[in-house]
Amino acid sequence: MNISSTTEKPGLKQWLTSDTPQSRWQAKCGRAWLGWLKFTENRLAMIGLSIVLALILVTIFAPLLAPYDPLAADLTNRIQSPSAEHWFGTDQLGRDILSRLIYGAQYTLMIVALVVITAAPVGLLVGTAAGFFGGWIDATLMRITDIFLAFPKLILALAFVSALGPGIENAVLAIALTAWPPYARIARAETITVRRSDYIEAARLQGVSNMGLILGHITPMCISSLVVRVTLDMAGMILIAAGLGFLGLGAQPPMPEWGAMVSEGRQFLLEQWWVSTVPGLAIFIVSLGFNLLGDGLRDVLDPRGGD
Amino acid sequence: MTAMIEITKLNAWFDDNHVLKDIDISIPSNGSFGLVGESGSGKSTVLRTITGLVDDWEGNILVNNKELTKKRDKTFYRLAQMVFQDPFGSLHPRHTIDRILTEPVNIHKLGNSDARVVEALKQVGLDNSFRFRYPHQLSGGQRQRVAIARALILEPKILLLDEPTSALDVSIQAEVLNLLTRLRNDLGLTYIMVSHDLAVVAHMCDDIAIMNHGRIVERATAGQLADGKLENPYSQQLFKAAGGYDRAVIDSFVDWD
Numbered sequence: 087m088n089i090s091s092t093t094e095k096p097g098l099k100q101w102l103t104s105d106t107p108q109s110r111w112q113a114k115c116g117r118a119w120l121g122w123l124k125f126t127e128n129r130l131a132m133i134g135l136s137i138v139l140a141l142i143l144v145t146i147f148a149p150l151l152a153p154y155d156p157l158a159a160d161l162t163n164r165i166q167s168p169s170a171e172h173w174f175g176t177d178q179l180g181r182d183i184l185s186r187l188i189y190g191a192q193y194t195l196m197i198v199a200l201v202v203i204t205a206a207p208v209g210l211l212v213g214t215a216a217g218f219f220g221g222w223i224d225a226t227l228m229r230i231t232d233i234f235l236a237f238p239k240l241i242l243a244l245a246f247v248s249a250l251g252p253g254i255e256n257a258v259l260a261i262a263l264t265a266w267p268p269y270a271r272i273a274r275a276e277t278i279t280v281r282r283s284d285y286i287e288a289a290r291l292q293g294v295s296n297m298g299l300i301l302g303h304i305t306p307m308c309i310s311s312l313v314v315r316v317t318l319d320m321a322g323m324i325l326i327a328a329g330l331g332f333l334g335l336g337a338q339p340p341m342p343e344w345g346a347m348v349s350e351g352r353q354f355l356l357e358q359w360w361v362s363t364v365p366g367l368a369i370f371i372v373s374l375g376f377n378l379l380g381d382g383l384r385d386v387l388d389p390r391g392g393d
Numbered sequence: 394m395t396a397m398i399e400i401t402k403l404n405a406w407f408d409d410n411h412v413l414k415d416i417d418i419s420i421p422s423n424g425s426f427g428l429v430g431e432s433g434s435g436k437s438t439v440l441r442t443i444t445g446l447v448d449d450w451e452g453n454i455l456v457n458n459k460e461l462t463k464k465r466d467k468t469f470y471r472l473a474q475m476v477f478q479d480p481f482g483s484l485h486p487r488h489t490i491d492r493i494l495t496e497p498v499n500i501h502k503l504g505n506s507d508a509r510v511v512e513a514l515k516q517v518g519l520d521n522s523f524r525f526r527y528p529h530q531l532s533g534g535q536r537q538r539v540a541i542a543r544a545l546i547l548e549p550k551i552l553l554l555d556e557p558t559s560a561l562d563v564s565i566q567a568e569v570l571n572l573l574t575r576l577r578n579d580l581g582l583t584y585i586m587v588s589h590d591l592a593v594v595a596h597m598c599d600d601i602a603i604m605n606h607g608r609i610v611e612r613a614t615a616g617q618l619a620d621g622k623l624e625n626p627y628s629q630q631l632f633k634a635a636g637g638y639d640r641a642v643i644d645s646f647v648d649w650d
């Protein structure tokens with residue numbers, strides 16, 4: 087306690103950039119700080135980050151931000167064009183599109199978060215195990231991965247959802263089932279480049295078990311390229327979820343999911359363009375945000391970038 | 394004195410390549426044995442076979458009067474540790490020095506990891522400020538000291554040194570060699586040192602074997618090696634090569650097998 091208070095006195099910045107950290111915590115913070123500095127230099131990445139942060143904030147404060155009830159139909163106000171009362175107009179049931187957009191943010195975020203939580207660890211584990219053990223384990227795991235990779239993502243997701251029944255949970259599950267194979271591939275490739283390196287063999291000679299090697303020594307080397315790939319894929323996941331919604335296999339009405347909203351508006355696309363276009367733009371902007379964020383993270387995290 | 398390491402008729406293969414041919418080595422406790430030879434002569438493979446990093450081998454390896462089987466267990470790793478050639482490759486780039494040193498202590502359940510890490514760093518002449526740094530924040534010599542500290546933290550009796558100084562510049566080499574000499578005296582360690590640097594081996598080791606194409610072609614003492622009193626033609630060629638570049642000498646070289 088005493089030490090930390092005296093070292094912190096010269097200022098937080100000095101504490102962060104010290105080349106002789108006094109604790110594990112300080113070393114970690116220092117590394118994170120340097121990464122953050124590098125990240126902020128990239129303006130496009132900062133734009134991506136602010137879009138993603140905005141999406142998160144909108145999700146949290148949806149009830150405060152939305153001017154109307156997203157589900158309340160008002161048939162006297164059908165398909166109104168954008169105006170001061172309804173900034174983005176109303177849809178075919180007279181629901182305020184802005185409010186539906188704001189409430190819809192949570193579904194987009196939920197889909198992305200659930201898919202990442204399930205698909206990324208599965209891919210990482212399959213890939214590192216395959217690369218690390220090699221031999222028949224590698225062959226078996228990678229052939230399974232190849233089978234999944236051979237299908238177009240959307241078609242496979244469609245098949246899963248049709249089998250499981252329409253609904254947003256099943257859509258998430260279907261996307262997760264189709265999302266993990268590329269991660270397994272990346273993790274395997276990274277694992278193969280490091281598994282024969284001296285530091286892995288040195289750890290083996292310390293008595294580290296195979297499980298310990300994979301989780302403690304190999305995974306940290308794969309995680310940065312994986313994080314980048316996942317953020318780049320998030321845009322694709324949103325689009326697949328929107329696609330499933332558009333085909334009526336994802337979110338079910340009256341849920342204000344963006345893909346479903348695009349789908350509902352397509353019959354008025356020529357005369358009342360805003361009904362489909364506004365949620366379409368939202369999908370576009372959020373996808374772009376995740377893409378830019380992924381690009382920026384690659385510059386910071388890619389191990390080949392420096393150190 | 395009984396032998397700490399006794400190797401008889403050791404043969405090893407990489408796929409179809411016969412890389413070690415009938416190696417016999419005996420090293421007394423607290424002894425220091427040097428293996429010299431050119432690149433690819435199989436000297437590092439001897440160490441890697443002892444530590445279990447080579448799968449395909451035959452022969453007898455007795456360590457501390459215990460016959461080694463195909464699989465090494467934890468007690469073996471507490472007995473024998475290895476220092477790798479390249480300190481830039483042998484430390485995990487994303488682990489702090491603290492984590493690198495703490496992990497073996499936890500795996501072998503030695504306890505008191507905090508004090509052990511500080512002690513291990515002190516043993517190799519590094520102060521506590523290095524503890525939470527990452528390997529990329531250290532110089533080559535400091536990294537090799539960390540690698541030695543990692544090998545010593547399990548309190549082994551045997552240290553296998555795979556060209557521990559060849560990746561370091563000359564002034565740092567001397568530092569690390571002196572450190573290794575001191576540690577052997579203080580802790581009563583047994584060394585097998587692999588090197589292509591005859592001067593280093595002559596300085597560090599009592600007995601020396603010269604290897605070529607996977608075979609021991611000659612055995613010598615440190616004194617004989619230093620004076621160049623070697624009989625085998627390959628050994629003489631190696632000794633001449635170590636003397637520095639000389640066109641006439643290089644032209645006279647032949648591939649001995």
